[in-house]
Amino acid sequence: MIDNNSILQKLDGLVSRFEEVSTLITDPSVIADQQRFVKLTREYKDLGDIMDARKRYIACLNSIAEAKDILANENDPEMREMAREELSVNEELQPKIEEEIKIALVPKDPEDAKNVEMEIRAGTGGDEACLFAGDLFAMYKKFCEAKGWNLSITSVSEGAVGGFKEIDFAVSGDGVYGILKYESGVHRVQRVPVTESNGRMQTSAATVAVLPEADKFEVNINEGEIKWDTFRSSGAGGQNVNKVESGVRLRYMWKNPNTGETEEILIECTETRDQPKNKERALARLRTFIYDKEHQKYIDDIASRRKTLVSTGDRSAKIRTYNFPQGRVTDHRIGYTTHDLQGFLGGDIQDMIDALTVAENAERMKEAEL
Numbered sequence: 001m002i003d004n005n006s007i008l009q010k011l012d013g014l015v016s017r018f019e020e021v022s023t024l025i026t027d028p029s030v031i032a033d034q035q036r037f038v039k040l041t042r043e044y045k046d047l048g049d050i051m052d053a054r055k056r057y058i059a060c061l062n063s064i065a066e067a068k069d070i071l072a073n074e075n076d077p078e079m080r081e082m083a084r085e086e087l088s089v090n091e092e093l094q095p096k097i098e099e100e101i102k103i104a105l106v107p108k109d110p111e112d113a114k115n116v117e118m119e120i121r122a123g124t125g126g127d128e129a130c131l132f133a134g135d136l137f138a139m140y141k142k143f144c145e146a147k148g149w150n151l152s153i154t155s156v157s158e159g160a161v162g163g164f165k166e167i168d169f170a171v172s173g174d175g176v177y178g179i180l181k182y183e184s185g186v187h188r189v190q191r192v193p194v195t196e197s198n199g200r201m202q203t204s205a206a207t208v209a210v211l212p213e214a215d216k217f218e219v220n221i222n223e224g225e226i227k228w229d230t231f232r233s234s235g236a237g238g239q240n241v242n243k244v245e246s247g248v249r250l251r252y253m254w255k256n257p258n259t260g261e262t263e264e265i266l267i268e269c270t271e272t273r274d275q276p277k278n279k280e281r282a283l284a285r286l287r288t289f290i291y292d293k294e295h296q297k298y299i300d301d302i303a304s305r306r307k308t309l310v311s312t313g314d315r316s317a318k319i320r321t322y323n324f325p326q327g328r329v330t331d332h333r334i335g336y337t338t339h340d341l342q343g344f345l346g347g348d349i350q351d352m353i354d355a356l357t358v359a360e361n362a363e364r365m366k367e368a369e370l
Contacts, residue, residue: 125204130159142347
């Protein structure tokens, strides 16, 4: 059991900050500064959750103290029985609230609340890798639908026999990055491909990248320097799709602050038949791309400090194997295995994500000495 006083001291120290933030978010000058306002609003929500836990924790400790007092000083059998029940319930509740508080006190990743841009690319394995990339996309699509999140495809390059060489898509909803960030890395599949006539098992791979979507005020882009082209989209959509130049392509020269080199960024978007909407999506992807590059140093710093952290964002790390002959999925970062391969590919991935979240929280608590 943790020392109650040390937990209460940590919580009491946050009361004045909660009151300060409560006042600040109603200040017109703070509301006018969008970047600061968004940051403080997130802090207010996080602190509000901690204050709620503090209230429940104090009530729990008080109930334990009162029950013990009754048992020590009261002779009425009925009162003593009620006190024993009260004590039992609250002694069981106490460690649960303490664990909740410990997790809440761990510094949160400010990116966790954001929407994401995801990329799935076929790796080694030719046509079979493209088919596997298609399986992974279907898995995430079903998972997002179950969560009530919105998924929209931004660009796609199909494989010769099905699946995708590459597919980029955006996911928006509540706390998306904090949940999907664990999916970044190399996913391997071991199975007999439908493209294999001799029935031999093959190992193929696809790479998944999960990028937090950048807010407008986080990235400085000189929109006047963007070169825009329009073109006719191809694909499903009837006659209109080939007659209207709804597809957009942007070119932007950007100086990488990490290397000092200037590079050209090229982004295409054919997501909708509406050209202005496609321009908006292309700009959002440009912001996210630059944000990701500029924050790579930050990610590398975290990765070097926390060698075993499950969500470093390292896209070259082999994180998971999908073994069809044995019907299992194994996550190599935490040694977690499920034998429900079909259910997993059907979008039932929450248990795996929960296990990864617990592992990361345990490391963060260790680091924060909680």
